[in-house]
Amino acid sequence: MMDRENLFDFDKNKSLPVNDYDIKARQLVPGYEAIFNIVLAFLRQRLPEQANLLIVGAGGGTELSVFGRSSQWQMTGVDPSAEMLSAASSKLEALDLSERVRLIQGTVDDVPSATSFNAATSILVMHFLPDDGSKLSFLKSIHKRLESRSPLFLVDFCSERNPEQFNRIFSAWKSHAIHAGVPVEFIEEQSEKILPHLPFVTEKRTTELLNEAGFAEIVQFYKALTYVGWMAIKS
């Protein structure tokens, strides 16, 4: 039986196997691919040809592949999961992008703080961290590594906790996922065993945390059922 601590460890919790990640992510997150294309559009508007990106939660390799294919940017990808990083590494090799990417197994704190990045992303990561100071220190750690006026793109599972409001959206999420091909048993397992422990917060709390960590000019650029994305600028 999976203990609570390992629920969100991608190497230990086999309920979402890494070799199934690409398919499941697209089935579970409405508009999954659009997130990366929208972030890429912002990045292309804001960054010069030579730039340095920090990809937090880079495992799986979607950001690295989508951004790497369309630019000459250097990227540092950080992720604690060896298996998710290995999936990213295989994609980078297949796309011949390995030379422009540094992969670090660990958390943002393991990225040398002497490097200044021109942009950072945290896509579908921070909702796994508890709001006990961990989310705030995660955002501060990203902030510390960014050049002044650089953007952070943050996408998280976000919702009110009020059961009535939550269930109204969540029942549509379930229906969407089942229609996209996810087995009903998987959805039931996620809803009963995983979701109650997911330390997600509201949109209001997320923007408070961004402000507290030193980000401003917060713009929401994505919202699909329980998933919300913002761009925030290091002030």
Ligand SMILES: C[S@@+](CC[C@H](N)C(=O)[O-])C[C@H]1O[C@@H](n2cnc3c(N)ncnc32)[C@H](O)[C@@H]1O
């Ligand atoms: C749902 S996946 C998202 C992967 C990728 N960003 C995407 O959107 O496809 C979450 C990833 O965040 C990683 N992760 C969890 N805690 C983290 C942390 N504190 N810092 C960086 N990555 C973390 C997990 O290991 C996993 O690879």
